[in-house]
Amino acid sequence: MTSRPTAARIRVLIALSRPAVALLFTLYAALGLAQAGHAEDRLLLAECLVPVMAFLLCSVCVNDLSDQAIDRVNLPGDRSRPLVTAAAGSRDLVVMAVVSAAVALGAAFVLGPRPGLLILAALAVSAGYSLRPVRLADRGAVAALVLPACYVALPYLLALTATRTALQARDLLMLLGLYTGFIGRILLKDFRDVRGDTLFGKRTFLVRHGRRATCLFSACCWTVGSCVILAATPRPTLVLGCSYALCLAAALVILRALAGEVGHRREEALIAGAAAIGRGMLILQLAHLAMDQAGWGALARSTGVGALLVLVLAQTISVVRHGPATDLTIAALQTETTPSPDGHGRPKADRPAARA
Template sequence: MRGGQGVRRLAVRVRVLVALGRPAVALLFALYTALGLAQAGHAEDRLLFAECVVPVVAFLLCSVCVNDLSDEAIDRVNLPGHWSRPLVTAAAGSRNLVVTAAVSAVVALGSASLLGLRPGVLMVAALALSAGYSLRPVRLADRGAVAALALPACYVALPYLLGLTATGAAVGPRDLMMLGGLYIGFVGRILLKDFRDVRGDALFGKRTFLVRHGRRATCLFSACCWVIGTCVILAATPRPTPAFVASYGVCLAAVLLILRALANEVGHRREEALIAGAAVIGRGLLVLQLAHVAMGQAGWGTGVQALVVGGVLLVTVGQVVGLVRYGPGTGLTTASLGQEAAEASSPGDRALVVNAPAR
């Protein structure tokens, strides 16, 4: 009997860690890390990739715990009963998150320092920025556009530069140009996250770009970031093939169509589907970039590269079409963590907040 209870407790703890690890975000971190390694000419160094992923994932766990502790009241409005917020669902307590954050910070800093001086310094800076994003008196999360500019420094710059510097390579102009393109593109993506959180953000005075300027301005600014970021990435890409450039063009066109629809959409489920589709395109672009650089370093022929790029594009477009038509899947259910899922707000409430800029 005791053994069965122990197994159940262990299973709950594992599920809580998975929720805190934000699987979709962890995948993004891994892709940016792999891009940094590939940019330095180590696209196939699997051991070094694993060594880099450890501090990156530990940093993610620490940042999520700190943010969840700081945003608990907002999350109870925006994401009541959602599996990804164990503090809200009571699957974990505040003490659990504090301990997880502290241990994760030590692991992140220690494992990054083992990779070298520059990765260690990067991790110190990233941990400080992450704390400033969530904690008072700094709390960048409440500062509108500043938050949208600061968060990509943790999401993009840390894993990319950690992978790049872990190889011992010098950071050149082309590397920085690639980082700039990835950063600008991610700003366009992170702005869309605020649609999900708009009601709680407005209620608690969190002045996000969406709350301050409204739906249309947010979609327009996001579109500009996507376009500029894509152009910069293509300019920084070594020897881009016609198939690679065409695939980027298709993905960019699809995102612009999604943003155009999102600028006029107020239905909650439809909104979720459009934003999920944009997220899939963002991940697809990263996979395309990584595949292109890796295949070039391996000396693959142009024809084979075109087939691989076409396959990645086909899978990406297929996922986007499915999401936009049928909506995102339920994923892990909240019932498994003890409560049922609930809508963050009614479509009418969301429309009132999203469509009108703050005065």
């Protein structure tokens, strides 16, 4: 990428970092620290995020290289895929993958031998997920089980092993709940990619079993994961339990709607709404653990969780109604830059606004 301007390189790195995925990694790492009793240790969280984010960048580069042909069908013109838009070349991504893998390993071993070995194992799993001859991404249900191991288990366990010499039963129960819940969420990603996956013989759960079975299995995972997380939560309040129940109910309503035949825009909005609910439940859990470790009373914790619940549900309703924020931004830009008869960037008065 030496011939590219600095601004272009930064845009490529931001695209490859997958901000939504980076946020998930951050939440799972923070939950790992909170589970270990270090919810307020921001410096340690930053130290854990260095190898985690470097691992994410390496994995994305390897996956984009291996899925380039499929992405050209599923995501034409998508700025989050620099290979598809020609914002970066294959050589650029190979260099970034190698450098980020080295950074991930080095930063993890600085935290200790256990985090280092964990990153090493995760890099091997990530390579097996994307690269042949293993190529787990093409193996349907296996891919849905393996990918959450990198998304959930890696940041969560790395944060735990950086602070504890041994895992406790409650730690593993929490991991099981987070992992199961995320399986239900990651299955929904395949709706976006179903056309290219079918064309290239990628046997995802959705391709093999259809949308109704996928939504039903996702609903089961959401339900089981939520119950297990609550069971593993120390000193849960009634408000936390009710908040989880409301979020779960909202997720199930979204999945029921998604199981029917809906248009592409509606499908995209529903999946984005499910993602918002999933992130919100993680934030509720993290807030409860942090407030509990800070010594907040039950009433104060309940008030804080209740306020966060209102925000989560409000965001979810907005996303389900209007679609992802990225779509709204793109639609607005298209409207603003549509040329008018006088040559300016204003739309014609009788031209319908771009659909959000």
